[in-house]
Amino acid sequence: MKIHRIVICSGAVIITILAGGFTQAQEKPVVMVADFELVGVPAHLKASLSGRLQAGVAATGKYRTTDPTVTRKALSEQARQQKMTDCYAEECLAKVGKALGASEMIVGTITKVKERFYTVDLKLVDIALLTSVNTVSESSRGDIEATYEAIDRAIARLLGVDVSTLPSPPPPELGALSVNTGIGGTEVYLDGQYQGTISEEGEPLRISNLTLGKHTVRVEHRDYQAKEKDIVIKPNILLKLNLTLAAISGEEEQPSEARRRVQPAARETPSAKTRGWEKGSLAPKFIGFIPNSDEEGLKDFSTGIGIGIDGRFNIAKNFAIGAELAYIGYSNFDGTYSYYDEYLMEWYDVSLKATFSTIVFKLNALATFPTGKFTPFVGFGLVYNSATIDMELSEEDPYTYELITYEESASGSGAGFQVVGGFDYHFSNKGALTVEISIPISQEIDVEMEGVSLGTWNIGGYELVAGYRFLF
Numbered sequence: 001m002k003i004h005r006i007v008i009c010s011g012a013v014i015i016t017i018l019a020g021g022f023t024q025a026q027e028k029p030v031v032m033v034a035d036f037e038l039v040g041v042p043a044h045l046k047a048s049l050s051g052r053l054q055a056g057v058a059a060t061g062k063y064r065t066t067d068p069t070v071t072r073k074a075l076s077e078q079a080r081q082q083k084m085t086d087c088y089a090e091e092c093l094a095k096v097g098k099a100l101g102a103s104e105m106i107v108g109t110i111t112k113v114k115e116r117f118y119t120v121d122l123k124l125v126d127i128a129l130l131t132s133v134n135t136v137s138e139s140s141r142g143d144i145e146a147t148y149e150a151i152d153r154a155i156a157r158l159l160g161v162d163v164s165t166l167p168s169p170p171p172p173e174l175g176a177l178s179v180n181t182g183i184g185g186t187e188v189y190l191d192g193q194y195q196g197t198i199s200e201e202g203e204p205l206r207i208s209n210l211t212l213g214k215h216t217v218r219v220e221h222r223d224y225q226a227k228e229k230d231i232v233i234k235p236n237i238l239l240k241l242n243l244t245l246a247a248i249s250g251e252e253e254q255p256s257e258a259r260r261r262v263q264p265a266a267r268e269t270p271s272a273k274t275r276g277w278e279k280g281s282l283a284p285k286f287i288g289f290i291p292n293s294d295e296e297g298l299k300d301f302s303t304g305i306g307i308g309i310d311g312r313f314n315i316a317k318n319f320a321i322g323a324e325l326a327y328i329g330y331s332n333f334d335g336t337y338s339y340y341d342e343y344l345m346e347w348y349d350v351s352l353k354a355t356f357s358t359i360v361f362k363l364n365a366l367a368t369f370p371t372g373k374f375t376p377f378v379g380f381g382l383v384y385n386s387a388t389i390d391m392e393l394s395e396e397d398p399y400t401y402e403l404i405t406y407e408e409s410a411s412g413s414g415a416g417f418q419v420v421g422g423f424d425y426h427f428s429n430k431g432a433l434t435v436e437i438s439i440p441i442s443q444e445i446d447v448e449m450e451g452v453s454l455g456t457w458n459i460g461g462y463e464l465v466a467g468y469r470f471l472f
Helices: 002-027 043-059 068-081 090-099 144-159 257-261 264-268
Strands: 030-033 037-039 104-114 117-126 131-141 174-180 187-190 193-197 205-211 213-221 224-233 238-242 280-291 304-316 319-341 346-368 374-396 403-426 431-449 452-458 461-471
Touching: 030 043, 030 068, 030 090, 037 043, 043 068, 043 104, 043 144, 043 205, 068 090, 090 104, 090 117, 104 144, 117 144, 131 144, 174 213, 174 224, 187 205, 193 205, 224 238, 280 319, 280 431, 304 346, 304 461, 319 374, 346 403, 374 431, 403 461
Parallel strands: 030 104, 037 104, 174 238
Antiparallel strands: 104 117, 117 131, 174 205, 187 193, 187 213, 213 224, 280 304, 280 461, 304 319, 319 346, 346 374, 374 403, 403 431, 431 452, 431 461
């Protein structure tokens, strides 16, 4: 009987231990670990960084984690239902976490502050109350290995564990990609993220430390039709991708061994166009005018405004000519103007207020420097002004000493020179924002009023110009 009792008692103990262990396992809370939101970090690193977060949380033993694949699909579906591009908002995440049976969720962001310097922010959120349980932040300097370590430190602080208990991350299996079109200035995107530009010499652009699996490569150049291609990155292999682009005119560039390497001649004239402003362009613009007269006695100049339109035409790859027609109004000044009365043989001061309405014609020679989407330019121009001047004059009568005020109109015209500089920023193959400033060298007009010469006046001024350039 004693033996029988021992057996029964032992069985009870085993049952109790198993039940206790099962109860403890059931009491372990479930946490949903969302993928990192990346700010300024290449999208192709999301899988490896988020994988490290999920593995680290599971390794603490404090939680049961939801299946990463199921979580991603659920978040994607939730974003689609709410007509959102992603599901990083805590309200959206909480709905998915609750549906997956999680009581808490961990959300995180990795931000690129500057080159090779990142911050890792983690937050533990109570799903039912949608309140923060704990928030931590860590920083890292260096490559992806340093960011792994920052993630581990953040997990340890967030969940209150010793960082040394977390397993060391396995060496990441990564691949690399080389992209070439043979056309300098081609922009390369990977999974929607800008990666760099193929050099003017046409050397391939290399992208390292890519996570394995499918990616999408897109190349863009304003002289050519954009092209996309799906690729598969394999471990420790450099994938060489050579893409042939079709010119906007519709003529396909034919691949060749010389072109796949470097073929400057093919890039020099890829079509009838040259880089910068294509064959030419037409730009309506708004003008801000700051008078810069050195006319003796004149002061208190006000600014003016105007509108204009210019056309530019490429003569060579880095040289263009431009013609511009503009109207500038309300360039006002007031001050004192002195004149000599030949009858009385005396000098008199006249109080003068004037308003200019000026039609301006310009012919510019420009040097252009295409660099990707930006095309800086600088040049020298001939300027012809035709002005109408409405004047209000006040002077003291030399006989009665009374103040006499009267209105007159004058006109004048003349040629001069200017220096111009600025840049175009290309939004697409068909349009660009243009910004420029012109500085007068000499812009004088011969002014006459009712056939009487008022002398030569300098009406030059600084022009600040912004417009939209239509390319053709």
